[in-house]
Amino acid sequence: MADEQEASAADADDVSESEVDEADTSGIQTGDFVRLDFTARTVEDGQLVDTTDPEVAEEEGVADQDQSFEPRVIIVGDGHLFEQVESDLEGKEAGDTGSVVVPSDEAFGAHDPDDVRTISAEKIPEDDRYPGAHVDIDGEHGHVEAVIGGRARVDFNHPLAGDDIEYEYEIIEQVEDRIEKARGLFDAYLGIDLEMFIETDEVEETQLIESDDDDDEDAEPEYETVTTEKETLYVESTPELTMNQQWMFSKQQIVQDVIEHADVNRVIVREVLDGAAAGPMGGMMGGLGGELDADVEDALEDADVDADELVEELSEE
Structure with a gap:
């Protein structure tokens, strides 16, 4: 009887652990792609920090900026948004909403009084010598607080330093389509929406022929040409992509990330010329x-x- 009770207790523990494990892995997890609608504002005064909502952008007077306002594809846990926001997505489902406050120390940092400095006004371009102007001085970015005589007080803190940031979000969908994943990555890295498609290509490759004769060290290596199938992501280039500095300096990293997450063998970026404008x-x-x-x-x-x-x-x- 005692043995039966111990066995029942053990079975109950197994079921309980199984239910816990299942709960831990249900819903959205780290590494999943999701399409997210969100708006971020400062907690203290409600200043807009970021949004994917075109109506919010219109109300705040930023809709004419050179960017698109639409739900954004991110990889959960990959640092596309603040860690607190991405962690809050885990375990949720498409259609769920949430609100997360990111403390200033974990957002844009605390405000450092030592980063508010008085400098010679001569270091600031004449057209920028007024309160509120954004300037770059000796490799540092700041905004002018005051200009008095030949001196200027410049705050080199991030404009949002010291502010807690609140994110309100809605999970539109979990993204499974490979092209949508690739487009989301290009947009996350470069802020550019590009046309692309996937095709299976037959590619000729040169491979070394392995020899069974290990004793012949002087034998010349022999090669053969084989035809293999490769899943290729074709990306149509644009002038915006060609001139993008992030793309210029980080294209290898970006492409490797796309290959891994979109599950393709290679990426080909091609320039499409329609002949509309004569050279x-x-x-x-x-x-x-x-x-x-x-x-x-x-x-x-x-x-x-x-x-x-x-x-x-x-x-x-």
């Missing part, structure tokens, strides 16, 4: 098939060059 040569020579620009023709005449012969020679090459 310099097209404007001057009509693509080498038309008449030369009048100014160019006059210049060639002054140089004693036959324009028709030049066009014909270039067309033949």
Whole structure:
């Protein structure tokens, strides 16, 4: 009888532990992609810090900024938002809402009085010598508090230093689509929404042929060309991407992250030219098939060059 009671107690413990484990792993977890709608404001005075809501952006007068206001895709636990916010998402489901306050020390830091300094006004560009102006001095960013005579008081703290930040959010959905994951990563890194698609390509690769003859150390290595299938994410480049400094300096890291999370073998970024705008040569020579620009023709005449012969020679090459 005692043995049966001990067995029952052990079974109950197993069930209890199983229920706990299941509860710990249900809902959204670290590493999951979610589409999140949120608005962040300072707790003390309600100053807008960030939002994905176009109506909030319109009300706050920031809707005309060069950014899109729509739910954002993030990886939970990957540092896309403050840790407190991402931790609060764990265990939740699509459709759930929440509110999280991030203390100032864990948000933009405490306000340091030593970072408010008086400097020569000559260090500030003349057009920025007024209270409220944002300036860069000796590699530090700050805002001007006052300008008196030849001196200026500049606060080099973050503008939100010392402020607790409250996030109100709604989980729109958990993202499973690979392309949506990739687009979310590009947007998180670069703030750019890009067109992309996935295709399976046949790729020729050169591989070393393994030899069974381990004794022949002088044998030349032999290679063979094999055709393999690779899942390829094609990303259509834009001028905004090409000129993005983050992309210039961190493209390898970004691509590796996309390959890992979107489960593809490689990423190809390609430039798409639709031919709508003629380049310099097209404007001057009509693509080498038309008449030369009048100014160019006059210049060639002054140089004693036959324009028709030049066009014909270039067309033949």
